[in-house]
Amino acid sequence: MARVSVWLLVLLAAMSLPALAAVEVRQFDDPVLEQRYRDLTATLRCPKCQNQAIDDSNSPIAGDMRERVYQQLQQGRSDKEILDFMVRRFGDYVLYNPRLEGRTLLLWGLPAALVLLGIVLVIMLVRVRRDVAARGLSEAERTRLDALVHRQGAHHDTAHHERNE
Amino acid sequence: MKRRLLLLLPLLGFLVLGGFLYRGLSMDPSDRDSAMVARNFPEFDLATLADPDRRVDASLLEGEVTLVNVWGEWCPTCKQEMPQLLELAERGVRLVGVDYKDTRAKGRAFLDEFGNPFEVNIFDPEGSLGFDLGVYGAPETFLVDVDGVIRYHHTGYIAPEDVSRVIMPEVKKWRE
Numbered sequence: 255m256a257r258v259s260v261w262l263l264v265l266l267a268a269m270s271l272p273a274l275a276a277v278e279v280r281q282f283d284d285p286v287l288e289q290r291y292r293d294l295t296a297t298l299r300c301p302k303c304q305n306q307a308i309d310d311s312n313s314p315i316a317g318d319m320r321e322r323v324y325q326q327l328q329q330g331r332s333d334k335e336i337l338d339f340m341v342r343r344f345g346d347y348v349l350y351n352p353r354l355e356g357r358t359l360l361l362w363g364l365p366a367a368l369v370l371l372g373i374v375l376v377i378m379l380v381r382v383r384r385d386v387a388a389r390g391l392s393e394a395e396r397t398r399l400d401a402l403v404h405r406q407g408a409h410h411d412t413a414h415h416e417r418n419e
Numbered sequence: 420m421k422r423r424l425l426l427l428l429p430l431l432g433f434l435v436l437g438g439f440l441y442r443g444l445s446m447d448p449s450d451r452d453s454a455m456v457a458r459n460f461p462e463f464d465l466a467t468l469a470d471p472d473r474r475v476d477a478s479l480l481e482g483e484v485t486l487v488n489v490w491g492e493w494c495p496t497c498k499q500e501m502p503q504l505l506e507l508a509e510r511g512v513r514l515v516g517v518d519y520k521d522t523r524a525k526g527r528a529f530l531d532e533f534g535n536p537f538e539v540n541i542f543d544p545e546g547s548l549g550f551d552l553g554v555y556g557a558p559e560t561f562l563v564d565v566d567g568v569i570r571y572h573h574t575g576y577i578a579p580e581d582v583s584r585v586i587m588p589e590v591k592k593w594r595e
Contacts, residue, residue, distance in 0.1 A: 301555040304448055314520070315555040318546060343553035345454035 277310060278317075280324055287327050294323050294336060297351055301344045319348075453572035454553055460487070460567050461551035468518045468526050468540035475541055480515065481567040484594050486560060486586070488537070489517045489549055492525035494557040496576050501533040503577045508536035510582075512590055516540040519549045519557055562586075564593045 282288035295309035300316040308316040308323075319340065326336050340348050352358045391399065460477050467473045480487065488504060490497040508514050516537035518526040521544060530540070543549055552561065562571035571589045573581075 301553075313555075318550055322550070341454065343454060343551060344555065345452060345553070347451055 277312070278320070290333060291323060291327055294327075294333060295320055297349070298323070298337075298340060299348045299350050301348055307350065449574070453574070455561065455569045455572050458569055460561070460563050460569055461548065463541070463543075463548045463551065465541050465543055465548060468516070468523060468530075468542040471523070471542075475539065477567060479539070479541075480563045482565055483513050484565060484590055485513045485515050485563045486590070487515050487517060487563055489519045489552065489554050489557050489559045489561075490529075491519045491521045491557050492529040493521065497558045498529075498533055500558050500577050501536070503579055503582050504536040505534050506582055507586060510587065512586075513538055517548060517552075518542050518544075519554065520544065520546045560586075562589050562593060 280288075280291065282291065292309070296307050298308045298319060300306045300308045300311040300313055300319070302313040302315045303311050306313075306316075308319045322339070323336055326339065331339075337349065346352060352361060354362050460480050462477050464474055464476050467475055486507060488500075490500075504514060514537045516539070518540050521529075521542075523542065523544075526540070526542065530537075541548065546554075552559070556575070558576060560573040560577060561569050562573075564570050570593050573585070577586060
């Protein structure tokens, strides 16, 4: 039984090898550079895939893009230069974080606008309720309230008296 | 009455959202704008497939409206596309090929088997020109005008009906 488990483990390990092979191991002397490489490859979208970052795609084009990111980091290019380089070739599609520009204004602006609208609505509702609470009663309402309070009060009084007796 | 109408707001929001989602169902996610259109064909310096000693660069594409087709022996769709490219060549369109991520032997064997509509083939074994063209698969086709500016980018297969319906009108448009 133990032997079977060992063999099963070996089999499982062998089956997971292709998954490891999908993304190559890169050597970095500088941990900052390594972190930038991780961030960039996680934010660049594979143009061949529907929804996958280049850091975990095994599509050939994703491999080429990782290679360019690596080379350009080693050459001392900035993140912006590297992203520009990719956008010039593959378009805005490859950016998981769309840039703030004319045609993305709605995309970036709508959530902020909706939050603002929500705040304004809440403020308005609170004000309306406070006004209602603070407003004095009209003459008719007062008379009616008095009548109700009086009747209930009388009832209470009676009960009170009854208990006392 | 006014308050009652306000209660319809969530329903309205749902309908708007539903409208967007419904439209999304019939949209093709691979159909998107190319970043290359209206830009100069990228600079390159590569050998041709036929002759390793002959170097070509971007000036190859100036002076005549040219259809640049990116292909490779490893690409099954490229084989299905060849009859359409041969027809375009027959109709007088100048075609230049880019043999993308291929070996010389396989690329030449491909042309022997499926025909050669190309005036010349640029040999791009590393895929460097392909990368600068924003190619992420094959086949892809670019229409380059007389000044070497990319005017049209066809991602994927040119179907038989696309020859008369899409490619020829584009070629005629940029010849004028």
